[in-house]
Amino acid sequence: MIIWTRITPIEQITKQNSSEVAPIWAAWQVATDANFKNIVVADGASTDASRDYTLKVDVRGLKAGKTYYYRFITASHTSPVGRTKTLPKGTTQQVKLAVVSCSNYPAGLFHVYKELAERSDLDAIVHLGDYIYEYPQGGYASEDAAALGREVLPANELIALQDYRTRYAQYRTDPELQAAHQAHPFITVWDDHEVANDTWREGAENHTANEGNFIVRLKAAIQAYAEWMPIRPAVNNNIAALQRSFQFGDLVNLIMLDTRIVGRDKQLDLANYFTASGFNAPAFVGDISNPARRLIGAEQLTWLEGQLHNSAQTWQVLGQQIIMGVMELPAAIVTQQLSIAEFAQLAQLAQIAATQPELLSPAQLVQLQQKGPLLRLGNLPYNLDAWDGYPVERANVLASALEANSNLVVLSGDTHNAWANNLTLGGIAAGVEFATPGVTSPGLETYLGLNTQEAILQAEAAVTQLIPGLQYTNLSNRGYMTVTFTPAEVNCEWVFLDTVKSPLYSVDTSRSKTISVAVNTNTIGA
Ligand SMILES: [Fe+2]
16 A cells, blocks of 8 residues: 655745755554554655655555555654555455546646545545646636636646646645545546647657757656655656556455556547548548558557456456547548537438428528438547557557456546446457546537537537447546446446536535446446
8 A cells, every 4th residue: 555645844844945954754544444443564765856755655565455554754744544445365255446537727726636535435436547637727628717716837838847846836736636635545647638648658739849848847747756656656767658557355446547658559540531632531441551550559459469368357447548439430521620519410401302302491401412411421439549549559459358248337528428338249249448537637519519508418418329338428527436336337437516616516416326237247237
């Protein structure tokens, strides 16, 4: 178990140069009770400027499947008491994980974290990335930041080590986030914004030439992540190797993946395939289905295959960042020639024209003549930063899961919206995917300009109908999901909030959703 704290030196509070502060020593204690009557392990450790005064202890010798309390004590201060829980061993009847992603400080308040802090039924919180965002003041999703008192620090975009450290430190001043860390263990992976938007192996969409060497920036981002997150330092000093697995007794093998940094080739861009004569489908299909194209990389794939094949647990669960389900939409929608609503309306007209054309008005017939051909364009993936941009590697992962007879459950974040997908390979059920909405980042409701509840519900129904594997979506609410595993089934429950833009909020129970999947079916609705 990793226990974590940060000790802010007095010199740093008074804005003196903290790099010359002597190392700070702290005692730490782990007990079975919150009053520390029964301390089971205790020792001391020191921290200094080289790790931004963060302090991590890898506590050994704890019992399996037990709740523990911990605190740190310096010469002048005692920390708040943290609560944590070790992994169970042996026969395990239930595991309940909360899953979150995309917590953007200037975009809203961290009420989702407060909701999680108040729960007593969780084994762990799984954070699938975008724990911080790298943008400057006034950047992405910052329209309400000033009004909310949440303008980011530093004011500039994060580039250097000190920038990333300052941003993590600001996030960690948030009382709702503090409460969540205090109440539960976190299992985390980074997504792109812990570095820069749409990160891949050697670059990022939001890294420009005038921002210096990308690899230097990447190293700074990874160092700050390693300092500020309660994560075990990876072996062989390679803190960039984030893939690791957690065994919850005989029930769940939680396999955490890095889809960003170790293996990912650069994202394709649909705009590059439009020529004067239209969309160059052969070139696009050739590039996207190139067998050499990598997302998690050969080494991590081999490791993942080993995890699937050797897992003695009932459920094999991937904790990773991006949507794995096939999310293809009609090309006219993807290329923004038609909105989802226009497409649905036009499709309806086309259906009537085929059977009862006399019902259509002259204006509707003209509309069909003008825009109808757009209906006949094929489907295109709408997000090439997701697994849809790397279909060969996705097929390899699903093939391995099928070979290993896995009960595969993929947990995803990244989109800021809730989704549930059936994952299939050649028509065979290979697994299910549950995707968590963002903690604060705006979702498709903003991109699609869905301003009324009616428009939101219509878009959700249309998208679910247009995408064969998609079983459910919520396109408008921030929130989180709990995923509960038992020997018989996995149960995903989405919890949505009515707002993250005001201190007053409530859980929007009208939008709550539960999906259960029976063991050995790999199918929602089986
Ligand atoms: Fe995000």
